[in-house]
Amino acid sequence: METKKYHAFWRGAIILTIASFVTKVLSAFYRIPYQNIAGDIGFYIYQQIYPFYGFCLILATYGFPIIISKMIAERLERGERKEAEAIICISFWFLLAIGIIGCSVLFFGAHTIASLMGDANLEKLICVIAFSFLLMPFLSVARGYFQGFGNMIPTAVSQVIEQTIRVSIIVFLSLFLIKKGVDLYTVGAGAMFGSIAGGFIGVIVLLFYLRKDFCSIFLQSLKGISNKKTIIRTLFWQGIAICVSNLVLIFIQMADSISLYSLLVQNGEPVEIAKMLKGVYDRSIPLMQLGTVVTTSFSLSLIPMITAAKERGDQVFIREKIQLAIKITFVIGLAASLGLASIIRPTNIMLFANGNGSVVLGILAVSILFSSLAITTASILQGLGQTVKPALFVVIGACVKLLLNYMFVPYFGVIGAAVATVIALLCIAILNSVLLIQVVNEPLIQKKPIVGVTIGALSMVLVLAGFMYMFERFGLQANEAHRGLAAIQALLCVGVGGLLYVFLILKLQVFTAQELGAVMKHEKVQTSLKKSG
Structure with missing residues (x-):
């Protein structure tokens, strides 16, 4: 009987995880063709109301x-x-x-x-x-x-x-x-x-x-x-x-919908230019969503295991899986953030037809790491029975975002709004992490993995910078007139940077053999349950 309930639990968790992943990817992806169809001003109009x-x-x-x-x-x-x-x-x-x-x-x-x-x-x-x-x-x-x-x-x-x-x-x-x-x-x-x-x-x-x-x-x-x-x-x-x-990302978007366009107009931008700037700024949303979905999909698959372990009082198992979930989020989130920031111009042209706002999008790419950590830690806290404080932290983060918009946008425009987003998401991630440390009474990640991930990420960034420089030297720099070339450049860099990063992560033993074995075992459990269903 217990075995049947266990299988039913896992089968249900897998089904909802897959459905959630598919819907989130669709929710992020459609914005790209929509921006291509309606343009930056049309995208601004849609994003003002989407929250x-x-x-x-x-x-x-x-x-x-x-x-x-x-x-x-x-x-x-x-x-x-x-x-x-x-x-x-x-x-x-x-x-x-x-x-x-x-x-x-x-x-x-x-x-x-x-x-x-x-x-x-x-x-x-x-x-x-x-x-x-x-x-x-x-x-x-x-x-x-x-x-x-x-x-x-x-x-x-x-x-x-x-x-x-x-x-x-x-x-x-x-x-x-x-x-x-x-x-x-x-x-x-x-x-x-x-x-x-x-x-x-x-x-x-x-x-x-x-x-x-x-x-x-x-x-x-x-x-x-x-x-x-x-x-x-x-x-x-x-x-x-x-x-x-x-609602981490939705609240951040809501703060921008309320304040960014009106602040740009109040500080001298012509109405149509302000709409276009907000539309260009909003190009970051599908990039942040896709990056966050990919980053958190691996770690959030461990949440049902953590919840089940809480029910049976297995504290050692809970701590191990929490540390693994945080490590996975940090490893993938850092790579997604720095990797995207390194190749943001060709990516921008490939997806949105021109390179407008690449600097702003590069700053916002950094927020993928913090939004991923905020979402993962909040989900873990919910699984451990903590629901009120993570919600309060999201509200605090949204208030920080809104306040910083009013402080930064008059002086720095959309760049100020991008910096405000990064700081707000960082605040939410820190607040959640501090609470989680208090709940489990253990550090969320050890020093050795942090060093290994940092070396791997910096190496990846240097190699990508070298690739971008080589493209420029040979006259193959991405531009609006050659969107296909931008796509080749972006995808090639993703492949090279990703392979290098994975190689270094494994070489530097960021994940222990036991952790890799646990992940593989977890995947086998999911596969067998799918077959049994």
């Missing part, structure tokens, strides 16, 4: 479903199925009320919000994205229901289909609208419609899985249900805490 959708998406994917599934699983463990179904019903009506409030605030406050952002034309985009909050209760409760009963398939399928439909509509509808010659704000509204359509399809997929149980569970009478206030309190506060902990 509102991103907040709703995290609520419906991570925050509320996790808490609902946890409460359901606890009741089922005690054999209280009726109480578990009552939680679903209460959660649905409570979140529906929150969704209606969120939709109303955005829809009727769209003009005020757009004015605060310094661009009244954003009003119709805010009105469109407001309706995403009406989909949130259906997505949250249905996913929490299935996860609580140990069935991860509906959640994974709905996430992947929702994101695929969303991305497809955004790209193809944007192409269609641009060819029709409509204004860029209408194109942005069309992209926001794609997000709503994707969420609606996700609801339909979940309702299909729920077709037999929807009425009996979701529409039951609330009168006979006890502990309603306790359920609502737990759902709201813990759901919000988990949600905020996963």
Whole structure:
């Protein structure tokens, strides 16, 4: 029986990890063709509003479903199925009320919000994205229901289909609208419609899985249900805490949406130039997202193991896996940050057609390491039962970002905003790390691996700098007229730099034989479970 539960646990964790990875990659990738279609000003328009959708998406994917599934699983463990179904019903009506409030605030406050952002034309985009909050209760409760009963398939399928439909509509509808010659704000509204359509399809997929149980569970009478206030309190506060902990990059984007464009205009930039500068600055978002997803996907796969070890009280195992997760994040995050910063100009041209803003993007590339550490440490802390403080640290980081924007942007423009982002993410990573050290009472990483990683990273940077110099000497420097050459240069540098870095990491024994063996064993467990499924 225990073996079956173990296999079911791992199978579910693997399914959700794969689905999460796919959706995050899609979420980062589509921005590149969208920028190519709509241009920097069109990209600015879209990114000004995206944080509102991103907040709703995290609520419906991570925050509320996790808490609902946890409460359901606890009741089922005690054999209280009726109480578990009552939680679903209460959660649905409570979140529906929150969704209606969120939709109303955005829809009727769209003009005020757009004015605060310094661009009244954003009003119709805010009105469109407001309706995403009406989909949130259906997505949250249905996913929490299935996860609580140990069935991860509906959640994974709905996430992947929702994101695929969303991305497809955004790209193809944007192409269609641009060819029709409509204004860029209408194109942005069309992209926001794609997000709503994707969420609606996700609801339909979940309702299909729920077709037999929807009425009996979701529409039951609330009168006979006890502990309603306790359920609502737990759902709201813990759901919000988990949600905020996963909103690191969204909060940073929100701070820029609120302040960056308006600050540029206030300090003398013409309106159209300020929009273009913000759009160029926003090119960093898919790069940061992709870098963070790749960096954290390896370390976050260890989180279910840490959570399971906490349940059985295995402190030694917890410490070992936490140190391994942090080491993996540091090793990959440092390589991604410094490697991308070293080849940012050809990468910028390859992805976005020109090299505008390469210096700014190079600074922001450094933040991949800090955002990865912030997300990994927050996830570990959640697995250890710490939910409130990581959420508070994200809010503190967002406030630091906003404050530094007001301090730096008037003097340094978008470069100041980039530096503010790096500092804010560094603050979150440090706060999480200090708390994690206190919780486990152990250092998160030893000195020897730090030395080895530093040598490997600096060697990689020097070799990449040499490659870039050779390209320039032979007249093959990346430029807008030869986008294909920029792609060759960027991809060649990725291959050479990556191979060198991996070789040095292994040569300098950054990972012990035991750690490498544990990772391989972990992969074998995942492979065998996939086959058994």
